[in-house]
Amino acid sequence: MKDVRPKFVHVKGIGFSALVPLDSYENGLRELIESLYGKVQIRIVDMRRGVYTSRGHGS
Incomplete structure (x- = not known):
């Protein structure tokens, strides 16, 4: 049985x-956030x- 609970991205900038x-985030929100911040x-x-899974920029 597939788990359908969503994953989220915690985005932090200045x-x-x-x-x-x-x-x-993967479907266009990333570009918007990066263009603003x-x-x-x-x-x-x-x-x-x-739990959090750390992920570096650009991976």
């Missing part, structure tokens, strides 16, 4: 922090385990 759905740090949040 003066900016947001939790957004991973699929939204420049380089940002992201962490994948897996709601199934409730």
Whole structure:
């Protein structure tokens, strides 16, 4: 049985922090955020385990 609980991305920049759905982030939201805030740090949040998975920029 497939787990359908979503994954989120915690996006952090200078003066900016947001939790957004991973699929939204990968489907255009990343470009918007980077155009507004420049380089940002992201962490994948897996709601199934409730843990953060660190992911460097550009991976």
